[in-house]
Structures are given as C-alpha cells and as structure tokens.
C-alpha cells in the first residue's frame with residue numbers, strides 16, 4: 001500500500017530518549033542490552049524476508065503477490081527501523097506509558113515510509129515487535145527472565161488496558177480497521193490486546209515442536225508460518241481477498257499442516273504450489289509474516305539472553 005510519506009521524518013522523540021538516558025541512570029549495560037535487542041529484532045525481520053517458500057509473500061527469490069514492493073524495499077525498511085528498536089527497548093526499561101510507545105511507533109512508521117517511498121512494509125511489525133522490545137526492556141529492568149511467559153505477562157500487566165483501549169476506533173481509516181469492522185474479525189490491535197495469542201499459543205509451540213523433532217530452523221519457521229496462516233485473522237488477507245480469500249488461505253494452510261507440515265517429504269513442492277496460487281490470486285498473509293518475525297524474536301530472547 002502506498003501512503004503519503006513525508007520526505008524527511010522528524011526525530012520527535014530524541015529529546016525524550018536523551019532525557020531518559022541522562023537523568024534516569026541508564027547505564028552502559030542497559031544501552032548494550034538495548035542494542036542487542038534491536039539487533040535481534042532486525043535479524044528476525046531479515047530472517048522472515050529471507051524465508052522461502054512463503055505463499056504470496058515477498059522473499060529474496062521473488063515478489064509474490066506484490067507489485068509495489070520487493071526484497072530491496074524490505075531491506076531499506078528494516079535498516080530504517082534499527083534505531084526505533086533501540087529507543088523502544090530503552091523506553092520499556094524506563095517504564096514508559098503506552099502513549100510514549102505509540103509516539104515512538106508513529107515516528108518509526110514515518111521513517112519506514114520515507115525509506116520505502118511510501119510503501120507500507122512493516123506497519124504490523126513496528127507495532128508487535130516494538131511492543132515486544134519494550135516488554136523485554138521492562139523485564140530486564142525488573143530483573144525478570146526473558147522467557148515467553150514473562151514477556152507475555154509484562155505486555156498485559158504493563159500496557160494491557162491501554163492496548164484494549166487502542167482497539168476502540170470510532171472512524172475506521174486503515175485497511176485493518178475497515179476489515180475488522182466489515183468482517184467482524186480481530187486484526188493487529190485485537191491480537192495485541194489479548195497478549196498475542198496467535199504467537200504464544202500457536203506459532204511458538206509449532207516452531208519449537210519442529211525443532212524438537214530434529215528438523216531445521218528453516219523448517220521450523222515454515223511450520224510456524226503455516227500455523228499462523230491456518231489460525232489467525234489476517235486483515236491483510238481480508239483486504240486483498242475478502243472472506244473467500246481468507247477461507248482459501250486458512251483451508252490450504254490447514255491441509256498443509258494436516259499432511260504433516262515440513263515432516264512430509266513433499267512439503268516443499270506443496271508450499272511452492274501454494275506460493276504460485278496465492279501470487280496469482282494476489283493474496284498476501286502480511287500479518288502472519290509480521291507475527292512470524294515476532295515469534296522468532298521471542299524464541300531467540302529465551303535462547304540467547306538467559
């Protein structure tokens with residue numbers, strides 16, 4: 001989607017972040033932590049982009065269902081977001097309100113649009129990965145683990161009521177809000193307000209099951225992506241394919257999982273055939289792609305930061 005981008009995105013929160021770091025005793029160790037978390041977030045976005053085959057989605061191989069974005073659009077976008085993930089982790093460490101996090105998100109959206117000449121590559125990721133970075137920062141400040149359970153609990157206890165309020169909208173303006181209203185489905189706001197159930201209850205267990213079965217991280221990401229496509233209400237799919245498109249995505253993803261996912265010897269040719277089908281129908285499970293990156297982030301937080 002093309003959005004009216006500002007040619008130069010103002011750094012509206014640099015004053016806030018420098019005040020936080022100078023006045024509230026942000027130490028070198030916290031700064032290093034914020035940079036490590038931001039690097040992990042960008043790495044997970046890259047891993048999602050590089051994954052292939054992903055039905056209808058952009059990868060390093062092709063542009064799937066998309067005419068206005070390619071891998072290089074995504075690379076520009078994720079490069080532009082690297083400072084955002086540092087800032088929002090820092091904001092989480094200092095116990096920032098949702099209003100502050102939202103301002104950081106709005107600023108990051110501007111940077112993304114400036115970097116992509118107005119193409120919405122990562123709006124969903126800015127929202128969900130950003131909130132997860134903030135939760136990681138807050139867990140660190142409280143001396144808690146960075147386990148999936150702690151991260152989820154922090155999201156809900158720190159920002160749960162504000163996230164619930166963020167689902168209420170009087171005049172829908174975005175594709176997501178319009179699709180939520182027309183099809184009475186959740187979308188990104190609802191998913192976040194409920195503490196990301198598609199990530200924590202569906203995709204993360206799928207990813208870990210495949211790894212525990214001895215298959216590769218690549219296979220685990222494919223199984224996690226298909227479990228998201230089978231389960232969630234992706235407003236990007238509704239926007240492009242309506243109810244029929246959403247049912248088609250869900251039923252093909254369920255069939256893929258029913259035949260064993262990546263445990264099936266022919267899984268790759270099935271996934272490539274679905275990529276061709278979705279691309280031909282211009283269906284794009286972009287919300288599932290965002291949640292896949294977020295799932296990998298939560299998985300690595302636990303693996304790499306304990």
Ligand SMILES: CC(C)(COP(=O)(O)OP(=O)(O)OC[C@H]1O[C@@H](n2cnc3c(N)ncnc32)[C@H](O[C@H]2O[C@H](COP(=O)(O)OP(=O)(O)OP(=O)(O)O)[C@@H](O)[C@H]2O)[C@@H]1O)[C@@H](O)C(=O)NCCC(=O)NCCS
Pocket residue numbers: 001002068102105106120121122123124125127128169174175176177186187188189191232233234235236239240284286287288290291
């Ligand atoms: C809360 C925000 C995320 C805004 O959400 P909103 O509900 O208003 O909807 P969207 O602007 O449509 O963005 C939501 C994006 O989230 C992804 N997503 C979809 N479903 C889910 C889900 N169930 N769970 C989690 N995430 C989901 C999805 O992102 C992907 O789609 C992008 C492409 O989308 P779009 O441009 O609409 O579609 P195209 O096909 O490209 O369009 P055309 O070419 O046809 O024109 C793709 O890149 C992925 O990222 C949704 O897009 C958040 O923006 C927010 O809170 N921001 C802070 C600022 C703010 O609060 N603003 C609102 C104040 S009321």
Ligand SMILES: Nc1ncnc2[nH]cnc12
Pocket residue numbers: 048049056057058059066121122284285286287289290
């Ligand atoms: N790889 C991808 N292709 C299309 N839309 C996306 N949104 C997030 N990742 C995406």
